[in-house]
Amino acid sequence: MRQQSSPHLSRGFSSYGCALALAALVALAACSKKEAAAPAPRPVVASIVHPDGQALQAGSLPGEVQARYSTPLSFRVGGKIIERRVRLGDTVKNGEIVALLDPADAQKNAASAQAQLDAAQHNLVYAQQQLERDKAQAKENLIAPAQLEQTTNAYASALAQRDQAQQQAALAKNQLQYTTLVAGHAGVITAEQADTGQNVSAGQAVYNLAWSGDVDVLCDVPESALAAFAVGQNASVTLAALPGRKFSARVRELSPAxxxxxxxxxxxxxxxxxxxxxxxGMTADVTPAVPLATAAAQHGLFTLPATALFHEGRQPAVWVVRAADNTLELRRVTVTRYDERTIVVSEGLKDGESVVLQGVHTVSAGEKVRAIAPLHPEDFAS
Known part of the structure; x- marks a missing residue:
């Protein structure tokens, strides 16, 4: 004989199953919320920064050998070059004639000035004789005082004309001498800038003369290495043309700007x-006594791409990834120079810190991040 199930028992099992299903759904929802509360660290483009000098691969700077003094040689008057006596690379002595202008016009001017001087000298002699006669006659009261005054004035005028003629003659003589170009110092001709038969103006360079004596090495110093090239600092110089030799040098001058x-x-x-x-003209390698990396570290300069710059109010700042917990910190910095693609930071950063280079306006302080290197580092090169 079959037994029938109670309706109350069926409803109890149904309610129990619903409760189990509801509990499972609640548990799944709780797990989902727990997973959403701990998202993966956000990737950011960042790079470890160092003082500028540590980025230099070599401890030296390229340079070039030049004379300490180098001056152009030019005529002090204009004219036509009729002779050049030295060529490029020639060694000249102090006072040596290096070029000549056509002296015809200058000779005529000098002759004319000399003739005017002779005439003025003759007039002065005549005026002096006349003055002496009139003075003698004035003592005897043979002439009127007014005549003596006229004679005195004539003598003074003749004397002034003679003096003027002397100056004109001296000037014409100098102009004639200026048609001869003379080396004012011993040295080497390093450039030829005019040729025979060419008309040149006064002051136009004909040669360039590098003086004998002291020899300099010129090099261009980046900002991070300025401390190593202060005036008076020692350095060693090697020349590519003279391998195996090392020369001592001292910084004599550093441009102010x-x-x-x-x-x-x-x-x-x-x-x-x-x-x-x-x-x-020889190429040189200049190694300062103070290592370049040390100088840069003392100078404390960091070159960053302009895309790393952020602002906290009106103050410049950058995002720094803290190494301890990989969270972001907004760090105020001092920017000493703004260039087209880079900025130079002098205060606020330390060697070895990681700085966000891109997307600085999309992150926030305290955010946990994962630093990744730039895909194309050359885009962020200084």
Whole structure:
């Protein structure tokens, strides 16, 4: 005989199943909320920064050998060059004639000035004789005082004309001498800028003369290495044309302002004992006594791409990824220079810190991130 189930028992099992299903759904929802509360760290483009000098692969800077003094040689009057006595690379002595202008016009001017001087001298002699006669006659009251005054004035006028003629003659003589170009110092001809038969104006360069004596090495110094090239600092110089030899040098001069294009400072170092085999124009490597990386670290300059710059109010700042917990920190910095693609930071950063380079306006302080290197580092090169 079959037994029938109670309706109350069926409804109890149904309610129990619904409760189990509801509990499972609640558990799944709780797990989902727990997973959403801990998202993966956000990737950001960042890079470890170092002082500028540590990025230099070599401890030296390229340079060039030049004479300490180099001046153009030019005529002090205009004219036509009729002779050049030296050529490029020739060694000249002090007072040596290097070129000549056509002297015809200058000779005529000098002759004319000399003739005027002779005439003025003759008039002065006549006026002096007349003055002496009138003075003698005035003592005897043979002439009127007014006549003596006229004679005195005539003598004074003749004397002034003679003096003027003397100056004109001297000037004409100098103009004639200026048609001869003379080297004012011993040295080497490093450039020819005019040729025989050419008409040149007064002051137009004909040659360039590099003086003998002290020899300098010129190099362009970046801002991060300025401390190593202060005036008076020692350095060693090697020349590609003279392998195996090292020369001592001292910084003699450092330009007060940076070049507008290269943003570097021109330094002049004087070689202690260059020797005759050191030729002008040789390429050199200049190694300062203070290592470049050390100088840069002392200077504390960091070059960053302009895309890393953020602002906290009106103050410049950058995002720094803290190494301890990989969270973002907004760090105020001091920017000493703004360039087209880069900025130079002097305060606020330390060597080895990681700085966000891109997307600085999409992150927030305290955010946990994962630093990744730039896909194309050359885009962020300074």
């Amino acid at each position: 940076a070049d507008q294009q290269s943003r570097t400072w021109r330094a002049r170092l004087t070689l202690a004992q260059p020797g005759p085999d050191v030729r002008l």
